[in-house]
Amino acid sequence: MNHNQHYASLPRLESLVLGSASPRRRDLLLQLMPDLAIQVHPADIDESLLGQESGEALVLRLAAAKAAAVIASLPQKLQGSLVLTADTEVVQNGQPLGKPQSPEHAVELLLRLSGQSHQVKTALVLQQGPQRLQRLVTTEVTFRQLSVEEVRAYVATGESADKAGGYGIQGRGAALVASIRGSYTNVVGLPLEAVAELLPQMGYRIF
Numbered sequence: 001m002n003h004n005q006h007y008a009s010l011p012r013l014e015s016l017v018l019g020s021a022s023p024r025r026r027d028l029l030l031q032l033m034p035d036l037a038i039q040v041h042p043a044d045i046d047e048s049l050l051g052q053e054s055g056e057a058l059v060l061r062l063a064a065a066k067a068a069a070v071i072a073s074l075p076q077k078l079q080g081s082l083v084l085t086a087d088t089e090v091v092q093n094g095q096p097l098g099k100p101q102s103p104e105h106a107v108e109l110l111l112r113l114s115g116q117s118h119q120v121k122t123a124l125v126l127q128q129g130p131q132r133l134q135r136l137v138t139t140e141v142t143f144r145q146l147s148v149e150e151v152r153a154y155v156a157t158g159e160s161a162d163k164a165g166g167y168g169i170q171g172r173g174a175a176l177v178a179s180i181r182g183s184y185t186n187v188v189g190l191p192l193e194a195v196a197e198l199l200p201q202m203g204y205r206i207f
């Protein structure tokens with residue numbers, strides 16, 4: 001069977017459990033599959049960093065922990081559903097920066113990113129019953145040289161609060177960025193290229 005015949009014979013994905021509180025991930029999934037019935041079941045896990053853990057190890061560990069927590073807490077009627085979880089980190093010189101704890105911390109993080117390149121890493125897990133696939137996607141982002149005043153004014157917009165590295169490329173944070181190399185949706189929190197590649201491997205077509 002060639003690739004095309006195989007794709008056409010797959011059932012279309014109709015519903016999915018999204019193990020994430022991120023509205024961005026929901027919107028990105030709906031961009032790809034506007035009719036998808038998304039059941040949001042955020043995972044309640046401890047997201048704190050372990051000492052000496054690399055950014056890659058961290059996102060892989062947290063995406064897997066989110067998947068395990070969501071699957072363990074699914075109500076009866078959703079058991080056996082396809083579950084998607086992800087974790088995104090901003091990594092500079094191998095170190096995960098985490099989310100800002102305060103506006104002052106956001107200013108500090110963004111000044112560290114100013115005029116430099118960093119990596120945004122997202123680990124993605126798709127799981128259904130015993131079938132499980134995982135991907136790690138990296139995008140390189142380079143920031144413009146930013147002044148302290150500019151960074152303070154950006155943080156005052158409130159956009160930094162719940163975001164890795166303290167910025168949102170999909171919002172006003174686009175003004176901080178000089179260039180990116182790789183997936184844009186990965187920076188926002190869900191690499192759609194990887195979703196599109198993995199869903200057929202899980203046995204579903206997108207359209």
Ligand SMILES: Cc1cn([C@H]2C[C@H](O)[C@@H](COP(=O)(O)OP(=O)(O)OP(=O)(O)O)O2)c(=O)[nH]c1=O
Nearest residue numbers: 020021022087088163164167168169187188189
């Ligand atoms: C760098 C960057 C991050 N982010 C966001 C994506 C993620 O939502 C967030 C990283 O935190 P995550 O812990 O990956 O996700 P979350 O806490 O929002 O949701 P959950 O744990 O329930 O899945 O940062 C942006 O929205 N834009 C950006 O440009």
